[in-house]
Amino acid sequence: MISPGLAIVLSLWVPILGCVAVWLFDKQPNLREAATLITGAVLLFLTITVFMAVGAGERPGYLLIEVIDGLPISFQAEPLGALFAVIASGLWVVNSVYSIGYMRGSNEKHQTRFYMSFAVAISAAMGVAFAANLFTLFIFYEVLTLSTFPLVTHKGDANARRGGRIYLGVLMATSIGLLLPAIVWTYAITGTTEFTVGGIFAQHSDAVAPITGVLLGLYAFGIGKAALMPAHPWLPNAMVAPTPVSAFLHAVAVVKAGVFSILKVVVYIFGIDFLSGSGGGAGASVPFMWIAAISILLASSIAMHKDNLKARLAYSTVSQLSYVTLGAMLATQMGVMGGAMQIAAHALGKMTLFMCAGAIYIAHHKTLVSEMRGMGRIMPFTFGAFILGAMSIIGLPPLAGSWPKFFLMLGSADAGQLAIIAVLMISSILNVIYLLSIPVQAFYLNPAEGDAKPQGANEGGNGGTGIQWGALKEAPILCLLPPLFTATGAFILFFFSGALYNYLKPLIGGG
Amino acid sequence: MGTWMDFILERYNYWVVIILMMIGLYTVFARGNLVKKVVGLNVFQTSVFIFYITIGKIAGGTAPxxxxxxxxxxxxxxxxxxxxxxxxxxxxxxxxxxxxxxxxxxxxxxxxxxxxxxxxxxxxxxxxxxxxxxxxxxxxxxxxDAPVGDTAKIGNDALLDxxxxxxxxxxxxxxxxxxxxxxxxxxxxxxxxxxxxNPLPHVLILTAIVVGVATTAVGLALAVRIREAYGTIEEDELEAIDDIAEFGAKDTAGGMT
Amino acid sequence: MSLIAQLPVLPVIIPLVLAPITLLLPKGRAPHLWATAVSWLTFASCAWLLMEVSEVGLISYYLGDWAPPLGIEYRIDLANALVLLLVSALAAVVFPFAYESVKAEIDERQSPYFYGALLICMTGLLGVTITGDAFNVFVFLEISSLSTYALIAMGARRDRRALTASFNYLVMGTIGATFFVIGIGLLYQATGTLNMADLHDKLIGQDNRMVQAGFAFILVGVGLKLAMFPMHLWLPNAYAYAPSAVTAFIAATATKVAVYVLIRFFFSVFNFDFPFIGAAFTYVLLPLGLAGMFIASLAAVFQDDVKRMLAYSSVAQIGYMLLGLSFATVEGLTASLVHVFNHALMKGALFMAVACVVLRAGSHSIHAFAGLSKRMPVTTWAFLISGLSLIGVPLTVGFVSKWYLLEAAFAAGHWYAGFLIVASSLIALLYIGRVAEVMLLREPATEGPYAIQEKDAPLSMLIPMWVLVAANIYFGVRTDLTGGLAERAAAALMTVAGGTP
Structure with a gap:
């Protein structure tokens, strides 16, 4: 067993090594993919090591370098970060398997560049997860943005260029324009950017109190990856990327890095107590809570109008991410807990949905919801997984997604914001409409005459690839198993929520 | 005599400096001919030489x-x-x-x-x-007998008077x-x-004169080269030629002018 | 007489004495090798000098053993030791880089003159930095400027607009230098001395109109030299049409040295007891710095010529340095000095990357950059990394600069300036992003004027360029040399100037 401190360091370097290995095996796809998978497995082992240590009460840390006096690049694991790291690295393995199936299935170009960028991105995500201070977090946050840019623009056509421009533009504009000043301002006031249990603003209440709202706003919108409206346009535009990128980065690593950062800032920089009750910044978070609530409803409404499946899922993500922001801005213990659990639950659920979307594309080259009528009968496993994922997102038991909703409602009640409970309920209903309608149509409706035939003709030729078994025409096995796996994960996580709750308890000041 | 007249006359060497300076600067900015610009620059610099000599001059003092x-x-x-x-x-x-x-x-x-x-x-x-x-x-x-050349003499003459x-x-x-x-x-x-x-300003201005001569030489040399390359040394014509080259015939380098 | 005793004069004497020898050498490789050797020797002496200074704190050297204030004194403290190192280091990198680029852009018969002039230019810049005598600053300033005019004009072989650009620079530069001399004259009139330290002592308490006028002339004169907005009009064309290697060198050093002169006069000659110093900070440097940051950045976005774009960006970056100064705090001054250093690294690398493109594509239009990542990947990445540095992405020097500047802004209570700084960085994101997109996502032209063969620049260019790129990253992570020294230098300068007003 290696020490947790070392495991943190290695978790940053292992993906980089993997990246080099991928580059070296440029011409041998099998070795190259093996390198990715091995890297993923090693990384998962490392993060689990850290996760266990943190669960046992340790707080392993590592100081890399002191860039400017008082501003080190340093790492320290705590429950939320360890959880995020395990989710990210675990789902990376799943996603790598899926990527292999997808990328080969669709004969994408530049696959080596694809895997290399992925490895750098995951390293950056680890850096975000384990960052011990805002400065470190910001550095890896930016690396994450830049390393995913080649993935978003993977196709290299005009559409991808446009998407990439918006992606990079929004994310860099918010992070440099808002987040960086917020961090420097914090540093100028407090002289530190360390994440501290209980927050660092409580000791500087006099200086911070008048500008709490401003700072909170800078953080909330500056962390553009959290896609709080109106800083969300990058996310739908990132959907020009290949599906594995959307599935992993834009449902897990990148967006979760965003909401994770918001949670960390609220909990460890502001401090829940500072933002609530008799704290110096009490009430400052309420406007942002409402912005998050509006973001939830608005994004869901937009999602209903999207016929493109990936676009619909993207807006669903915008909506679901705002749950976490909402939880943070409630500034109650249960709210934060709900937000933290939402990170885990939504990751499993949304990844399942994206991988299903990719599987449908690989097998039948269909991207529009309206084209998927009746497809449940030829892709039952895919759509089965889709139903589970959708139910988890909606928050139906016995799936993982139900717990965050529960805690968020508790948090709203604690904060005395009963209207938020109504918002959460309306949102769930909207989710039912725009998510469950897809598999329902797929299973119960007949394929529309007009579009089934020409599409079918395409498929019959060399259009789609995958398994054919009787009437079934599923995606390749490597594209089929991962969504089934994550869907099962969402189911299992439901029963381990108690353990998760206990694990995350230090976050809200509990044992 | 009014105090204003006194004020002006007593400082008349400074007025000379200022007038020369303005003539020089005006020539630089108002004239389109590159050679005239260089000459204007020269007048401008010369005014500064006189200024230095003025501040170094001690009435009744002899050359150092x-x-x-x-x-x-x-x-x-x-x-x-x-x-x-x-x-x-x-x-x-x-x-x-x-x-x-x-x-x-x-x-x-x-x-x-x-x-x-x-x-x-x-x-x-x-x-x-x-x-x-x-x-x-x-x-x-x-x-x-200040051995500083003509400009210095002008200054000294003025002072003498x-x-x-x-x-x-x-x-x-x-x-x-x-x-x-x-x-x-x-x-x-x-x-x-x-x-x-005071000899120091003289020394300084000797240096400045050398710099001024060098500047003039480089400026005139550039004017010659511009004339070779463009066939003119009128600023507005040069701009017109560049504009035509850029927008008319799609020159290699783009940009705004 | 040991060498160490004469060390302070070496950075000026070595290139000054050895430069004319280039003219005697046969055309071709020899002048380049000679100049490179000289630049390395100079760099070594500057590095040595910096080490000495960081131990001793202040070195004073009497030129010809004539004691100040009559004689010329070379006075080296941390601030100018840092700038000396910067200039000589950039020279040491640019000289080896220049060969291939110069061979392609300049008539071979001119090469001895070219390297001679470049060495003289470096001498001038080093002299400006090292001297403690106000008039000597003017002399060296003109030495460097005159050689720069000649160097820029040598770009005429590729584009005749270099001639007019050089002429305009000559006119503006000479006016600036003459203004500076008038200012010096007025100060001399007020104090009877030219030695900076002596000036500082004798100026104390002299807040009369003569000193004010002197200050104003110096501010405008140096402002012209450093292309302070709106006195920057000479700069874009001069940078755009100069030979690429020259642009890389002067963009990285010339304006930086002028900024240093400004700092020197603000803090070491004048002091904060003069009300006009505070007024200049608040009403001149702050608004002009901010205006430069924005207007020049916006102008950069609309340039189709990458060299011009980077030139406008330089004007904007000078705005940052002036802004840092204008806070009149140790943090602000530190930020300025750090940015002087860091900006030289990034602009040097960027202009070198452009030089590589010019070598292969024969143009610095943005069209020549299409699909460059497929044709010249090594150059592309150098451009991208230093471009990110210019934007201020973490792990690069640009980020360190920005951090210091933001911290100074917030600490000085100018929080609005903090937001304007980041807003201006976002404009940098626009213009760098535009080039990056063209390089990465466009297909390279296969025919027509912008077709490039699939061949990266020669190693003699790639290695120096990547040395600078590596410095961009190294000093983005280790700030002991830049930040640490700058902070000490700023504290020392601030003590002389009398603390915050």
Missing amino acids: IYIGGELDHGGGHGDDAAGGGHGEAGEHGAEASAHDVSEAAEITESLHGKIDNAVGNAPLNELKDVVSDQAATADNPSLH VKPEVAPSFDVATDHGEEAAHQVGEAAHAVTEIVYT
Whole structure:
């Protein structure tokens, strides 16, 4: 067993090594993919090591370098970060398997560049997860943005260029324009950017109190990856990327890095107590809570109008991410807990949905919801997984997604914001409409005459690839198993929520 | 005569500087011909040369050429022990007049102290004019032989004409300043027969002249090259040619003009 | 007389004495090798000098053993030791880089003159930095400027607009230098001395109109030299049409040295007891710095010529340095000095990357950059990394600069300036992003004027360029040399100037 401190360091370097290995095996796809998978497995082992240590009460840390006096690049694991790291690295393995199936299935170009960028991105995500201070977090946050840019623009056509421009533009504009000043301002006031249990603003209440709202706003919108409206346009535009990128980065690593950062800032920089009750910044978070609530409803409404499946899922993500922001801005213990659990639950659920979307594309080259009528009968496993994922997102038991909703409602009640409970309920209903309608149509409706035939003709030729078994025409096995796996994960996580709750308890000041 | 007239006439060497400077700058900006621009630049620089010579001039002072036999430090050699002494000799016009003949460093030091006191609001060179005016009454050496070339001579001529009228109230020296200046003057008078113009500005301006000549040379050389490349040295024509080259025939390098 | 005693004069004497020898050498490789050797020697002496200074704190050297204030004094403290190192280091990198680029862009018969002039230019810049005598600053300033005019004009072989650009620079530069001399003259009139330290002592308490006028002339004169907005009009064309290697060198050093002169006069000659110093900070440097940051950045976005774009960006970056100064705090001054250093690294690398493109594509239009990542990947990545540095992405020097500047802004209570700084960085994101997109996502032209063969620049160019790129990253992570020294230098300068007003 290696020490947790070392495991943190290695978790940053292992993906980089993997990246080099991928580059070296440029011409041998099998070795190259093996390198990715091995890297993923090693990384998962490392993060689990850290996760266990943190669960046992340790707080392993590592100081890399002191860039400017008082501003080190340093790492320290705590429950939320360890959880995020395990989710990210675990789902990376799943996603790598899926990527292999997808990328080969669709004969994408530049696959080596694809895997290399992925490895750098995951390293950056680890850096975000384990960052011990805002400065470190910001550095890896930016690396994450830049390393995913080649993935978003993977196709290299005009559409991808446009998407990439918006992606990079929004994310860099918010992070440099808002987040960086917020961090420097914090540093100028407090002289530190360390994440501290209980927050660092409580000791500087006099200086911070008048500008709490401003700072909170800078953080909330500056962390553009959290896609709080109106800083969300990058996310739908990132959907020009290949599906594995959307599935992993834009449902897990990148967006979760965003909401994770918001949670960390609220909990460890502001401090829940500072933002609530008799704290110096009490009430400052309420406007942002409402912005998050509006973001939830608005994004869901937009999602209903999207016929493109990936676009619909993207807006669903915008909506679901705002749950976490909402939880943070409630500034109650249960709210934060709900937000933290939402990170885990939504990751499993949304990844399942994206991988299903990719599987449908690989097998039948269909991207529009309206084209998927009746497809449940030829892709039952895919759509089965889709139903589970959708139910988890909606928050139906016995799936993982139900717990965050529960805690968020508790948090709203604690904060005395009963209207938020109504918002959460309306949102769930909207989710039912725009998510469950897809598999329902797929299973119960007949394929529309007009579009089934020409599409079918395409498929019959060399259009789609995958398994054919009787009437079934599923995606390749490597594209089929991962969504089934994550869907099962969402189911299992439901029963381990108690353990998760206990694990995350230090976050809200509990044992 | 009105005070305004006095004000203008007493400073007329400065007015010359200002007028020349403006003529030069105006030529640079208003003329489209590159050679005229260079000439304008030259006039502008020349005005600054005159300005430097003006501030170094001590009325009645002679060119800083070693004359008598009794001087032992005409500007100071690399004699570190007397570092302070020769430094002041070169730099403080007022002191220089007193100092050149002084054998004892103490006098210098005492003068220095007084001047420093006097400096207050009144700039030193104004004092120095006052001082040297008194000193100059004893002896009135030629002011013509400053070896700085034509420009310097123009400056000196101007000075020669104006100096006799320039009264001790050359500028707004405070009472305190005048008193100190008076003392300095007396001290200077007591010990000196020969007054030297401050040599340092001359040295500086020699350097500046060299720089100016070089600039002119480079500017004219560029004008020649521009004429070879474009066939004209009129600025507006050059711009028109560049515009046509850029927008008419799609030149290699884009950009706005 | 040991060498160490004469060390302070070496950075000026070595290139000054050895430069004319280039003219005697046969055309071709020899002048380049000679100049490179000289630049390395100079760099070594500057590095040595910096080490000495960081131990001793202040070195004073009497030129010809004539004691100040009459004689010329070389006065080296941390601030100018840092700038000396910067200039000589950039020279040491640019000289080896220049060969291939110069061979392609300049008539071979001119090469001895070219390297001679470049060495003289470096001498001038080093002299400006090292000297403690106000008039000497003017002389060296003109030495470097005159050689720069000639160097820029040598770009005429590729584009005749270099001639007019050089002429305009000559006119503006000479006016600036002459203004500076007038200012020096007025100060001399007020104090009777030219030595900076002596000036500082004698100026104390002299808040009269002569000193004010002197200050104003110096501010405008140096402002012209450093292309302070709106006195920057000479700069874009001069940078765009100069030979690429020259642009890389002067963009990285010339304006930086002028900024240093400004700092020197603000803090070491004048002091904060003069009310006009505070007024200049608040009413001149702050608004002009901010205006430069924005207007020049916006102008950069609309340039189709990458060299011009980077030139406008330089004007904007100078705005940052002036802004840092204008806070009149140790933090602000530190930020300025750090940015002087860091900006030289990034702009040097960027202009070198452009030089590589010019070598292969024969143009610095943005069209020549299409699909460059496929044709010249090594150059592309150098451009991208230094471009990110310019934007201020973490782990690069640009980020360190920005951090210091933001911290200074917030600490000085100018929080609005903090937001304007980041807003201006976002404009940098626009113009760098535009080039990056063209390089990465466009297909390279296969025919027509912008077709490039699939061949990266020669190693003699790639290695120096990547040395600078590596410095961009190294000093983005280790700030002991830049930040640490700058902070000490700023504290020392601030003490002389009398603390915050």
